Amino acid sequence: xxxxxxxxxxxxxxxxxxxxxxxxxxxxxxxxxxxxxxxxxxxxxxxxxxxxxxxxxxxxxxxxxxxxxxxxxxxxxxxxxxxxxxxxxxxxxxxxxxxxxxxxxxxxxxxxxxxxxxxxxxxxxxxxxxxxxxxxxxxxxxxxxxxxxxxxxxxxxxxx
Numbered sequence: 001x002x003x004x005x006x007x008x009x010x011x012x013x014x015x016x017x018x019x020x021x022x023x024x025x026x027x028x029x030x031x032x033x034x035x036x037x038x039x040x041x042x043x044x045x046x047x048x049x050x051x052x053x054x055x056x057x058x059x060x061x062x063x064x065x066x067x068x069x070x071x072x073x074x075x076x077x078x079x080x081x082x083x084x085x086x087x088x089x090x091x092x093x094x095x096x097x098x099x100x101x102x103x104x105x106x107x108x109x110x111x112x113x114x115x116x117x118x119x120x121x122x123x124x125x126x127x128x129x130x131x132x133x134x135x136x137x138x139x140x141x142x143x144x145x146x147x148x149x150x151x152x153x154x155x156x157x158x159x160x
Contacts (some may be wrong), residue, residue: 003089003152005101006061009078010035013092018078026104028143031055031081057082057112060091067133071125079122082112082135089152091136098141102150105141112137 009018010032024032031038037054059082068074077085084101094108113137115127126134 003086005146005148005150005152006076006085006087007083007148008032008084008146010038010083011081012036012039013041014158018081020078023147024083025145026056026101026140026143028140029055030140035062041078053104054137055065055140056084056106056133056138057085058084058091058138059090060133061087063130063133063135067126067129070129071123073123073125074143075108075122076127080134081118081121087153091117092132092156094136094138098155099138100151100155102144103142104146105140105155106138109137112133 008024010021010024011018011038012034016036019034021032025034027033027038030067031054037092059077059080061077064075064077064080064085091108092111095110096108098105098107100106111132114130114134116127118128
């Protein structure tokens with residue numbers, strides 16, 4: 001399996017517009033430098049403060065495209081409010097696995113299911129259509145910079 005980073009986003013605070021990045025600095029066990037969850041100002045920051053899956057969220061471009069095709073909507077990938085939009089990688093398969101984006105090591109912790117807040121902001125079709133397809137929550141294990149088109153590949157190491 002080898003996918004790639006399609007696009008990257010941060011928001012400086014909860015409910016603010018996302019900022020598209022060409023490169024991002026990932027900080028181990030913290031998040032993306034400048035992001036609302038890195039700063040502790042995200043909608044769910046207090047609830048997620050001590051959780052390893054708060055660091056980074058990813059979603060597949062292919063699932064967003066399929067959602068738009070099935071619903072007849074045209075929701076931009078950035079509107080799903082995930083940090084990294086991927087291409088050519090099945091994120092569900094990375095739950096419980098270590099993987100790399102470029103040279104940065106991450107751990108897939110759990111699926112990033114759509115929430116009521118996102119449904120309220122976008123459309124209530126998100127909940128039934130994107131459950132189980134809405135991405136991955138990951139822990140950042142090593143710090144470093146990542147870039148658009150960086151490869152995403154599974155590590156040979158696994159954890160329980």
